[in-house]
Amino acid sequence: MIQYFSVMLIAVGIYGLLSQKNLVKLVVSLNIAELGVNLFIVSLGYVAEGKIPILSPIVNSSSMNFVDPLPQALVLTAIVIGVAVTALALSLVLKVKESYGTIELDEIRGDNS
Amino acid sequence: MKKVVAAIIAFLFFVMFVSILNSDSKSLMGIPKFGEVNLAERVSSRYISKSVSEDAGEIIYGETNNAESGSANMVTSIVVNYRSFDTLGEVTVLFIATTGVAILIGGGKRQRLAISVNPILKISARIIVALLLVFGVYVFTHGHLTPGGGFPGGTIIAASTLLMLVVEDDKRVSKLLKFLEGSMGFLYVVIGIAGLIITGSFLQNFLPTGTIGNLFSAGIAPVVYSIIGLKVGAELSGLLDDFFAEEEEK
Amino acid sequence: MNVISFIIGIVLVISAIVAIEAKKLITSVVMLSLSSLLAVVSFVLLKAPDVAITEASVGAGFTTAIFLLTLKRLGRGKSE
Numbered sequence: 001m002i003q004y005f006s007v008m009l010i011a012v013g014i015y016g017l018l019s020q021k022n023l024v025k026l027v028v029s030l031n032i033a034e035l036g037v038n039l040f041i042v043s044l045g046y047v048a049e050g051k052i053p054i055l056s057p058i059v060n061s062s063s064m065n066f067v068d069p070l071p072q073a074l075v076l077t078a079i080v081i082g083v084a085v086t087a088l089a090l091s092l093v094l095k096v097k098e099s100y101g102t103i104e105l106d107e108i109r110g111d112n113s
Numbered sequence: 114m115k116k117v118v119a120a121i122i123a124f125l126f127f128v129m130f131v132s133i134l135n136s137d138s139k140s141l142m143g144i145p146k147f148g149e150v151n152l153a154e155r156v157s158s159r160y161i162s163k164s165v166s167e168d169a170g171e172i173i174y175g176e177t178n179n180a181e182s183g184s185a186n187m188v189t190s191i192v193v194n195y196r197s198f199d200t201l202g203e204v205t206v207l208f209i210a211t212t213g214v215a216i217l218i219g220g221g222k223r224q225r226l227a228i229s230v231n232p233i234l235k236i237s238a239r240i241i242v243a244l245l246l247v248f249g250v251y252v253f254t255h256g257h258l259t260p261g262g263g264f265p266g267g268t269i270i271a272a273s274t275l276l277m278l279v280v281e282d283d284k285r286v287s288k289l290l291k292f293l294e295g296s297m298g299f300l301y302v303v304i305g306i307a308g309l310i311i312t313g314s315f316l317q318n319f320l321p322t323g324t325i326g327n328l329f330s331a332g333i334a335p336v337v338y339s340i341i342g343l344k345v346g347a348e349l350s351g352l353l354d355d356f357f358a359e360e361e362e363k
Numbered sequence: 364m365n366v367i368s369f370i371i372g373i374v375l376v377i378s379a380i381v382a383i384e385a386k387k388l389i390t391s392v393v394m395l396s397l398s399s400l401l402a403v404v405s406f407v408l409l410k411a412p413d414v415a416i417t418e419a420s421v422g423a424g425f426t427t428a429i430f431l432l433t434l435k436r437l438g439r440g441k442s443e
Contacts, residue, residue: 001147001365001368001369001372002147002368002372002405002408002409003134003147004131004134004372005372005373005375005376007127007130007131007134008127008376009375009376009379010126010130011123011124011126011127011130012123012376012379012380012383013379014119014122014123014126015119015120015122015123015383016383018115018118018119018122018123019115019116019119019120020383022388024388024391024430024433024434024437025383025388025391028382028383028391028392028395028430029383031395031426032379032382032383032395032398035379035398035399035402035422038402038414038418039402039405039406042406042409042411042414043147043409044144044145044150045150045157046147046148046150046409046410047148047150047152048148048149050410051410052410052411052412053161053186053187053188054185054186054187054188054259054260054412055172055174055185055186055187055325055326056174056185057174057175057326059174060173060174060175061171061172061173061174063162063171066152066161066187067409067410067411068150068152068155068157069157069160069161069187069188069191070155070156070157070160070191072188072411072413072414073188073191073192073196074199075411075414076188076192076262076264076413076414076417077192077199077200077203079264079414079417079418079421079422080203080207080264080345080417080421081203081206081207083421083422083425083426084206084207084210084211085210086426086429087210087211087214087352087429088210088213088214090429090430090433091213091214091217091218091355091356092217093433093437094217094218094433094436094437095217095218097437103437186413188413189413224436252416260412260413260415260416261413261416262413262417264417264421265416265417265419265420265421268417268420268421268424268425269420271425272420272424272425275428349425352429353428353429353432356429356432356433356436357432
């Protein structure tokens with residue numbers, strides 16, 4: 001069930017990237033699409049009746065039924081890279097505001113004709 | 114008009130993806146149904162039973178000595194040991210992004226806040242900063258026993274920096290943090306080269322892995338996660354300091 | 364378990380749609396923070412605690428702080 005909702009989040013993020021004109025809202029749509037992608041990848045590794053992949057005094061042998069740990073390791077990297085991209089994109093938005101005076105795409109494009 | 118076209122494109126994307134999820138032919142992308150995954154035909158079964166090089170038998174908490182990666186948290190053993198090259202790439206991407214932000218908007222004077230801060234807040238913020246630093250260090254040193262690891266530990270340290278920057282009106286982050294960030298990244302590559310010299314593969318585990326479940330176990334995993342935790346903490350603190358700087362007057 | 368994940372999924376998608384279609388920018392940022400928080404709960408339901416801690420500290424903490432600092436520097440004029 002969570003897989004359908006994560007695909008819906010990716011579709012909402014794509015809609016936001018195609019239709020918004022404010023630069024900060026474009027960065028917000030990019031973040032929403034990344035949330036959807038990370039949720040989808042983690043849901044590919046879910047095993048029904050599986051346990052959390054950490055050995056502890058009560059889950060203590062490697063022959064029990066565990067959830068797949070490989071998609072979780074990949075998504076860990078992807079989340080941190082997403083935050084780095086967001087920080088760089090926002091600093092670019094600040095420089096656009098400083099040199100054009102506005103952050104709406106209509107007014108920036110109609111300026112040099 | 115533009116919003117209607119965008120909504121139609123997004124809806125077509127959604128329909129295509131859902132039809133792929135609902136089809137059950139094995140040849141079309143092979144996405145299994147939710148929850149019915151057979152781990153024996155994936156490579157993760159080798160990561161779970163810690164038997165990638167040779168067959169290791171059953172791993173028992175508190176009793177197995179000198180296993181292949183020796184950490185109780187399986188996600189940590191994948192991130193630091195089996196797929197450590199991906200972590201090196203991620204550290205590089207973070208470094209490039211922080212350098213880009215520092216070039217674009219760094220280096221101005223400090224922005225003043227519009228309201229004056231209560232003295233109660235100033236004094237109690239110092240206590241909370243101390244607690245946050247201890248919690249952050251705990252999270253990244255116990256990365257191989259409990260959930261967490263280097264990246265959230267570094268972010269918690271950056272949160273303590275944010276608290277100090279918001280409460281005090283004229284403090285800036287010291288230049289020592291940039292030096293710490295660069296030297297920790299360099300130290301990670303040095304550990305990789307040490308693994309190359311000692312055992313013959315880049316970033317291979319060369320310290321002895323003890324009993325599963327002790328604090329001093331899992332070889333180089335706590336060392337690498339401590340390096341990554343300090344690096345990410347210093348990096349994100351420097352990034353926040355750049356966002357607090359004022360724009361320059363033309 | 365199924366009912367809880369269904370409700371969380373519905374609120375997640377609704378808050379994402381409100382984040383894109385809002386008039387003020389501060390509403391977008393607050394709804395993005397709410398979406399990130401609900402994604403953390405979904406990660407715990409999918410039995411992935413490492414990913415949940417990372418997304419909680421990074422998404423609901425750091426990204427929201429950076430967005431608010433950017434809005435403070437931009438926001439001498441209101442936006443649509």
